[in-house]
Amino acid sequence: MTALPAAALTARAQDVSPEIVTDILTLVRHETSSYDLPGLAAGLDLLHSLTVHRLGRPDHAQRHPGGECGDTLTLTYTGTRAGHIALVGHYDTVWPTGALAGWEQEGSDDGRDKLSGPGIFDMKTGLVQGIWALKLARESGVPVPTVTFLFNGDEEIGSPSSRPVIEEVAQKADATLVLEPTAHGAVKTARKxxxxxxxxxxxxxxxxxxxxxxxxxxxxxxxxxxxxxxxxxxxxxxxxxxxxxxxxxxxxxxxxxxxxxxxxxxxxxxxxxxxxxxxxxxxxxxxxxxxxxxxxxxxxPPMTLTASSARLLDLAREVTREQGRGDLPDAAVGGASDANFVAALGLPVLCGMGAVGDNAHARGEFIYPDTVPAQTSLVAGLLGRLAEPLRDCA
The missing domain is CATH 3.30.70.360 (Alpha-Beta Plaits)
Structure with a gap:
């Protein structure tokens, strides 16, 4: 197992942070209500184009029709080692189309900048950070695993059409990272x-x-x-x-x-x-x-911290310590996500790998843009740790 050079990786993430934030705002400005099928279709096209723009064309791409729900897109980028990681996130939001109009998108909290918008916290920031994490990991020149992105458009309504795809992708991967927002900086290891x-x-x-x-x-x-x-x-x-x-x-x-x-x-x-x-x-x-x-x-189903997920958490904590962030906290939360499906299969999964902010599903939902480099670096560093299958990462 090879660790990414922590100092260089975090410095690079800081350098490109304005570009990452630009991509986040591009997604946020295109509304994708769970119930707006045309908006979801156009939003997924945008997300697909953004991924290709940053990472190049994938080695395999498949769009799974969602019927009455938003489609699910899987994009696989072949790595340089045997590891295979799934990065999962939803592009639908709870906000009805038109919510963006009149939304106050910038502000501050005790002098700290905030960015706000429908779905920025839950969870378009996580999607963009995941894309950039693979980009930074690949550009670092060290071995990286194969990565399959899964973007689904029905999570906010229970993932009725995407659940089988999520389970299939997770079963083929060594581990799954779900790019949902953090719990005030903590990863989510248990969900109701x-x-x-x-x-x-x-x-x-x-x-x-x-x-x-x-x-x-x-x-x-x-x-x-x-x-x-x-x-x-x-x-x-x-x-x-x-x-x-x-x-x-x-x-x-x-x-x-x-x-x-x-x-x-x-x-x-x-x-x-x-x-x-x-x-x-x-x-x-x-x-x-x-x-x-x-x-x-x-x-x-309920999500609990299994032995295999605990090993994944240990690796994430090693990354944060190497990057000078100290121990990575974890949390149990009341909300559910697509990580619940993966955990129920007994597979290693971490959730809450995305944005740092607050107010999910509330009109004031926001992120702290100054956390974007660190969160992107965390996922990038963990991808480097997982260049080999999880069982080999000792």
Missing amino acids: GCGIFRVTATGVEAHAGLAPQDGASAITALAEFVVAAAAVAAPGKGTTINTGLIKGGSGTNVVAGQATASIDIRVSSEAERLRVDDALDAIRVSDRRVRIEIDHAWNR
């Missing part, structure tokens, strides 16, 4: 599993004034259900349950015949997932004429 359950209550309609006794209110029953569901939460075990959406009924003078609720559930372990499933199925409402149906829609 999550699901969005849809609960449907079907009752009996009746006139609310003339014959209320003939009705069975779906709304009343659903209200009972969501209160009982909230009691299933176990924050001490990392399990949260939030009913975020409710709709139902047809009129104020009609006993409601149907109502639905969408419930966000987060768990830290497989045991808790099973417990929640059983507990929700066991809930009974007082009016037995109302039928309750639950769609157990788990979309990401």
Whole structure:
């Protein structure tokens, strides 16, 4: 295993930092809402062109149709050694098209410059840093692994079309680095599993004034259900349950015949997932004429720090120490990402290798541009560490 020359690498990243930031802003200024298919298609074309501009044409490229979601693009650049690393990131954002208009894009925090924009933190900065990391690693002249970039356009809605591609790419790689934003500079080694359950209550309609006794209110029953569901939460075990959406009924003078609720559930372990499933199925409402149906829609399994991922974390920490940054912190977070899928396969993965900033999914989301060189250097240095397969990196 050969380490990249830390001082030269970090100095070079600092020199090209203005170009990296320019590329970040280029992506941010093209809006890519998860629900805007034309915008996603054009955004992926832009990302593809940017990658080719910085790295040249890949040895293999494939665009996987997303159907009702954004497409997934895989680009493979053959390395000089046997190692193979996947760099994964999504280009879709939670922001509806048009959010950029009137967005304050620059500011400061106690005298420290900030850059803001829809998706700049989550996670277009990470995408660009990943591209430049490979560029810097290759230009350093030391051995580098084969790198497969995977850019998907549906992460913010659960990665329904890209999940099989992510799993296939991860299984062919020695390790996966997910370019999601950091947790205030820390890599993310544990994430909650999550699901969005849809609960449907079907009752009996009746006139609310003339014959209320003939009705069975779906709304009343659903209200009972969501209160009982909230009691299933176990924050001490990392399990949260939030009913975020409710709709139902047809009129104020009609006993409601149907109502639905969408419930966000987060768990830290497989045991808790099973417990929640059983507990929700066991809930009974007082009016037995109302039928309750639950769609157990788990979309990401929990991510925990496995032995293989711990080895990857050790290598990343070696890189940060060599680059003069001290120990690299790690964190467990409540949000989920595509790293959850990789971890569930028992494969080595680190998440949160991207931007340093804050306010994901909030209008003030931002990055600190002065952290861009260090974060890019970290990924570049780790690629050098992984020029050989992970099992050989001792």
